[in-house]
Amino acid sequence: MSFQMQSPLQQDSLADVLERILDxxxxxxxxxxxxxxxxxLLTIRLRLLVATVDKAREMGINWWESDPRLCITQAPASDGSAALLDRLERIETQIGQLAAAREG
Structure with a gap:
């Protein structure tokens, strides 16, 4: 007597499974x-959501739209770098003026 393994009626490809998960x-x-x-001593909480962008929006998740590091249409948050560059320019101008006054 021999036994034969029967395969499932439908074999899903990886693409089919991934499409269902994303959907x-x-x-x-x-x-x-x-x-x-x-x-x-330490607690790490991990949360992972795998979905399409449309499905995530449907669930009310859209944090990437307001993240300045991910969104190129939105101006980056002010971190004081403009003020720092302005201050540096003024200091360099003053140093240049002092050097010119010493020479002349």
Whole structure:
């Protein structure tokens, strides 16, 4: 008597599975906690969402639209670099004036 393995009626390719996951969205969540003698030393919380942009927007997730590092249409947040460059230019001008006054 011989046994034969029957294959499933439908074999999904990786592309089909990925398309279904992106269409529906999948959330993977996990917490890592390191404790020593009952004292919590470190906690890492991991959250991963895999979905299409349209599905994420449908779920109310659109943080990339307002992140200045990811969005080229929005001006970067002011971090004082313009003021620092202005100050540096004024200092260089003053140094140049002092050097010219010493020479002449």
């Amino acid at each position: 529906k969205g999948i959330v993977i969540a996990g917490d890592i906690s390191i404790s020593l003698v009952g004292i919590e």
